[in-house]
Amino acid sequence: MNMVVVGAVLCAVASVGLILALGELIAHSSYGRPEAKRRAGELLRAVLTPDQYGHLMQRGHIDIASPSDPDRIYRVPKGPGRVQVREKGRLTMWLCLQPLERVPEADLLVMHKLMIEADEETYLRKANRFSPTFWEMRERPDLQ
Amino acid sequence: MGMLRIISKRGDDRLLWNAEDALAGDAEAKAAVQEAERIFAKEQAKGATAFRVEPGKPIERVEQFDPQAEQIVMVPRVVGG
Numbered sequence: 001m002n003m004v005v006v007g008a009v010l011c012a013v014a015s016v017g018l019i020l021a022l023g024e025l026i027a028h029s030s031y032g033r034p035e036a037k038r039r040a041g042e043l044l045r046a047v048l049t050p051d052q053y054g055h056l057m058q059r060g061h062i063d064i065a066s067p068s069d070p071d072r073i074y075r076v077p078k079g080p081g082r083v084q085v086r087e088k089g090r091l092t093m094w095l096c097l098q099p100l101e102r103v104p105e106a107d108l109l110v111m112h113k114l115m116i117e118a119d120e121e122t123y124l125r126k127a128n129r130f131s132p133t134f135w136e137m138r139e140r141p142d143l144q
Numbered sequence: 145m146g147m148l149r150i151i152s153k154r155g156d157d158r159l160l161w162n163a164e165d166a167l168a169g170d171a172e173a174k175a176a177v178q179e180a181e182r183i184f185a186k187e188q189a190k191g192a193t194a195f196r197v198e199p200g201k202p203i204e205r206v207e208q209f210d211p212q213a214e215q216i217v218m219v220p221r222v223v224g225g
Binding site for chain 2: 037
């Protein structure tokens with residue numbers, strides 16, 4: 001009888017521990033926090049121009065003009081993913097850059113915008129570069 | 145009013161101060177400016193980059209905390225992905 005009671009208590013303690021651990025995990029995930037998303041959305045609206053924000057809502061990306069090269073734009077996707085570098089309208093390179101800390105998606109856009117517009121040299125130096133493949137060109141004419 | 149926004153997993157952490165009141169000698173306002181400056185330095189030491197973001201002006205990277213700034217946004221350390 002005592003063994004049954006001890007077993008039941010241990011089981012209850014383990015269940016409570018599991019629930020607390022899951023709660024902690026959810027609480028520390030930016031993806032599961034509506035408040036974090038809301039704040040990130042507010043910052044994004046404050047940082048983007050009205051044109052850029054409209055473009056983002058309609059097309060799912062923003063185009064940021066290079067401060068150093070009038071023929072170059074950076075196409076930054078709404079969600080996580082690589083940034084296109086386009087020169088004279090043609091895809092020339094992919095870039096990948098991310099914060100060490102996990103942040104809401106809207107904050108990734110803010111990060112790209114601030115770094116490209118105010119510190120393009122560092123942005124290009126830190127980002128990993130990838131050449132567009134023949135397959136990407138052939139299968140994804142939207143990239144051209 | 146000035147605002148320091150630090151991008152994090154919580155969205156962004158915000159700190160407000162009143163530069164005019166601080167200049168006029170208001171102790172609470174001065175403490176708020178000092179706190180913002182302390183957090184700015186702490187985040188910078190962790191590798192964050194700071195940008196001055198003000199409506200109608202080009203975005204500017206800043207190395208020093210400026211209490212006169214309307215808004216400073218700090219981006220955590222970034223790496224190639």
